[in-house]
Amino acid sequence: MAVGTIEYETQPGAASFRRAMNVLTVVLLIACLGGLVGIDRHVAVIGVLLLASFAAAYGNCVVRTDERIQQLASVAVLTLVWIVLLPMLPVSVYLVFSIFFLYLRVLPDLRGIVAVIGATAVAILSQWGHITIGAVMGPLVSALVCIGIHLTLLALWKAGHERELLIKELIATRQQLAETERAAGVAAERQRIAHEIHDTLAQGLSSIQMLLRVAEQEINSTPLSEEEKRMPLQRMELARNTAADNLQEARAMIAALQPAALSKTSLEGAFHRVAEHIVGPEVTIEVEGAERQLPMRTEAALLRIGQGALGNVSKHAGATRCHVTLTYAEDEVRLDVVDNGRGFDPAAVAQRPAGLGHIGIDAMRQRAQEQGGALVVESAPGEGTALSVSIPISEEETDAPKDSYERIGETQTEV
Incomplete structure (x- = not known):
């Protein structure tokens, strides 16, 4: 997983790892200063200036975590200072540890690994005149250890990121399921109410209208005078109109309770x-x-x-x-x-x-x-x-x- 610089800095444990590397770098710089003791004054002064430049470039790279161009420039300066230091101060070869982790931190992909390989080659070649097995194995093993630690951290961070995404997906799925169940429950209850209205209220009002119509026919067929029929018929008509109005309301309720698409079409x-x-x-x-x-x-x-x-x-x-x-x-x-x-x-x-x-x-x-x-x-x-x-x-x-x-x-x- 190619984790960008800003993402790298915000990963769990990155701050502790960064502090550990800073402490290691400080210790190595002090060791290099100790290596200047007893050598020519002019060479020592130049060595102190170069070590100060190394520390400044390292500090700028560590602090400027949100400015990638400045980080890359600092890494380039730091590398150049280290290469210049190697011939005059052999102990500075141990600064390669800090350089390894800085490469992998600023370039946490294949480019960082290539840079580590290049720095390893420089560290080995700097001892060409008196090269030994230890001079080769030291930088080589250090490079492999640094790359292994880097890849392990990336794998852990990737697994943590995927686990976080999975948890978010599970929470979203649970919410979606709850909403779906709630919507299904509401729809089922609406349909049940619509069925009840249709089977009871609407059917009852229809029956009332039908019975009133039959009653009107029976009254009209009696030998009563028109004056005697007028009042009962008016009241029956009023009752029928009231039942019709309520039936219309019941139909509207049924239409509102059934699915919207079905309420308007086949x-x-x-x-x-x-x-x-x-x-x-x-x-x-x-x-x-x-x-x-x-x-x-x-x-x-x-x-x-x-x-x-x-x-x-x-x-x-x-x-x-x-x-x-x-x-x-x-x-x-x-x-x-x-x-x-x-x-x-x-x-x-x-x-x-x-x-x-x-x-x-x-x-x-x-x-x-x-x-x-x-x-x-x-x-x-x-x-x-x-x-x-x-x-x-x-x-x-x-x-x-x-x-x-x-x-x-x-x-x-x-x-």
């Missing part, structure tokens, strides 16, 4: 409306069989499953085409969503702990099971994905009149 039209908001793949929708009105809870379940499947195609599949097929059979309705995306391994996804991606598939499968249906996913890496859900429909449910929720109370039975 199931096929609802899928077209959903497809208009899908970004990425080209979505085509096809209906097979005789389209008919299904129970509201069945249509809502199919719509929500379709929305989830199309959302997965848009977000995760990387597909260019997606085909949606809605099939009406005699005893079931089937929804197929097929894409030409990258695909995935369903078995591997099924083995993941809950919350680690693809939670939408489990939600769709549960929604299908609540309607007595089943959901099947077929996919393989590089071969696209096919999702199929089938929901059984009883004979009584298939006979439901079209737009039944919009037509409650609009037709009355004449008795």
